[in-house]
Each structure stands twice: as C-alpha cells, then as structure tokens.
Amino acid sequence: MSEESLAATTEATVLAEQATTTVSASLPAGGEHAAAAPAESQAALPRHIAIIMDGNGRWAAARQEPRWAGHRAGIAAVRRTVEETRRLGVPVVTLYAFSTENWKRSSVEVSALWELLSRFLVCERAELREKGIRLVGIGRRDRLPLGPRTALELTERLTSGGRDMLLRLAIDYGSQWAIAEAARRLARQVAAGKLSADEIDEARLSAALLNGPGEEPLPAPDLLIRTGGETRLSNFMLWECAYAELWFTPTLWPDFERATLAEALADFARRKRRYGA
Numbered sequence: 001m002s003e004e005s006l007a008a009t010t011e012a013t014v015l016a017e018q019a020t021t022t023v024s025a026s027l028p029a030g031g032e033h034a035a036a037a038p039a040e041s042q043a044a045l046p047r048h049i050a051i052i053m054d055g056n057g058r059w060a061a062a063r064q065e066p067r068w069a070g071h072r073a074g075i076a077a078v079r080r081t082v083e084e085t086r087r088l089g090v091p092v093v094t095l096y097a098f099s100t101e102n103w104k105r106s107s108v109e110v111s112a113l114w115e116l117l118s119r120f121l122v123c124e125r126a127e128l129r130e131k132g133i134r135l136v137g138i139g140r141r142d143r144l145p146l147g148p149r150t151a152l153e154l155t156e157r158l159t160s161g162g163r164d165m166l167l168r169l170a171i172d173y174g175s176q177w178a179i180a181e182a183a184r185r186l187a188r189q190v191a192a193g194k195l196s197a198d199e200i201d202e203a204r205l206s207a208a209l210l211n212g213p214g215e216e217p218l219p220a221p222d223l224l225i226r227t228g229g230e231t232r233l234s235n236f237m238l239w240e241c242a243y244a245e246l247w248f249t250p251t252l253w254p255d256f257e258r259a260t261l262a263e264a265l266a267d268f269a270r271r272k273r274r275y276g277a
C-alpha cells in the first residue's frame with residue numbers, strides 16, 4: 001500500500017469511528033480481571049512492563065526468508081502479548097518498535113517496518129477500542145513518514161477512551177533523545193518564569209518523561225523484558241528503568257508466546273525488590 005492510499009484509508013476510517021470516541025484523562029484500571037484477582041497476585045504483577053522485541057531478523061534468516069517476514073511474524077507476537085497482558089490486568093505496556101538508530105538499516109527494511117507498523121495501527125484499531133486499550137506513541141514525530149504518522153495519530157485519538165490498559169509504542173524512540181527532550185521542556189518552563197532551576201529534581205524529570213495521556217504520571221516499568229539473547233538496554237527507557245527488574249531470554253521475538261511471558265512474570269514474582277535499601 002502506498003503512503004497516500006494508506007493515509008486515505010485511515011482518513012476514511014476515522015470519520016466513521018470518530019462519532020463514538022470519548023476522551024479520557026485517567027490512568028488504566030488494569031484489565032478485565034484486575035479487580036477480581038487476589039491482592040497477593042496483584043502485588044506480584046508488574047504495573048508496567050517494557051519490552052525490547054529483538055530477534056525478528058534471525059527468526060527470518062533461520063527460515064531463509066527476508067527480514068521483513070521476521071517483523072511480520074513479530075506483529076503476531078505483539079498481538080498475543082497485548083492480549084495476554086490485558087487479560088492478566090497489567091495496566092501499562094511499552095513496546096520498543098523502532099529506535100532512533102533503526103534508521104541506519106537498509107531502506108528496504110525501514111520501509112517494510114513503516115508499512116507493517118501502519119497496517120497494524122489501522123487494522124488493530126477496532127479491536128483496541130473494543131478491548132478498552134488506549135494506544136499512545138512515544139518518540140520523535142518529526143521524522144515519521146506520512147503513512148505511519150497519520151495512522152498513529154488517528155489510532156491515538158480513536159482509542160483515547162480506553163480504560164483497561166495503556167499500550168505505549170516507542171517509535172523513532174531513543175532514551176537519550178527523550179531525556180534531552182524532557183530537559184528542553186523543563187528549560188522552557190524556567191525561561192518562561194514558571195519554574196525555578198532549583199525546582200528541577202528527580203521527581204520532576206521523571207514526571208516529564210513518564211507523564212500519562214492525561215498528564216497523570218505513569219508508574220515506571222517494574223519489569224523490562226528483552227528477547228533475542230542480547231543483554232543490553234539499547235537506549236530504551238534508561239532513566240525510567242532505574243529500578244526495573246531485568247529479564248532476558250534467548251527466545252526470538254516472533255517465538256515469544258504466552259508461556260514465555262508467564263515465565264518472565266513468575267520470575268518477577270520471585271524477585272525481592274529493595275530499591276537500594
């Protein structure tokens with residue numbers, strides 16, 4: 001699908017859907033089972049899971065398929081993961097879909113990623129709304145091609161009433177960029193006389209990085225999962241993950257199943273979190 005036709009499809013869909021959209025400024029309640037789950041299991045459930053979805057290229061290479069086929073299979077894993085985290089009652093999930101460094105990949109792969117991402121945003125919109133999932137993008141907007149940018153903005157608008165879960169897609173995202181951007185926002189407030197430089201502390205910077213859709217601060221990730229066998233953060237939520245529990249698996253992202261998530265959650269539930277105390 002070309003960028004123009006994708007944007008046109010998206011515009012047509014929005015007119016039909018806009019009538020029923022409601023705007024919410026509150027944080028998600030945490031899925032259909034959250035209220036019913038016992039307090040003990042709720043305490044062990046992360047309030048925010050961040051995922052570095054790695055291994056799509058190797059998954060494709062193992063099948064002698066082009067890299068984009070790995071990303072396409074990765075989208076199926078995204079669907080499974082979103083469905084399962086919502087079912088379990090995890091209120092916030094952040095997925096690393098495209099990093100500021102991913103522009104260095106071949107133009108063929110980058111275009112395929114935009115195409116797949118745009119289709120995901122258009123095709124999943126109805127389901128997200130039905131399931132009460134609010135989708136927001138984090139990352140730079142100024143470099144996004146028209147198709148994914150339009151699809152993202154319309155999906156954000158159309159799912160803005162979602163109360164059960166917040167799905168954050170990190171697109172053209174880099175944590176160092178995000179920290180610099182938050183610093184720029186605070187600096188502008190200082191320049192405007194709304195804030196003094198001495199008032200800038202950890203809490204204020206955290207809020208500037210993690211502000212929710214309604215400006216209500218989100219919980220920082222409790223659990224960071226990285227698939228694909230590498231054990232690094234790759235410029236993903238460096239500030240926000242200061243106290244996150246890290247969980248690495250050799251499983252390639254397209255093979256990430258409910259059972260893999262269950263393994264990560266069971267491990268998380270066993271961790272003793274001391275926050276430096």
Ligand code: FPP
Nearest residue numbers: 053054055056057058071074075078097120
């Ligand atoms: C890393 O695997 C994965 C990416 C750079 C892109 C992730 C994108 C998706 C899962 C699909 C679109 C996402 C959404 C949210 C709809 P890699 O290509 O670096 O794999 P490799 O390390 O095996 O080469």
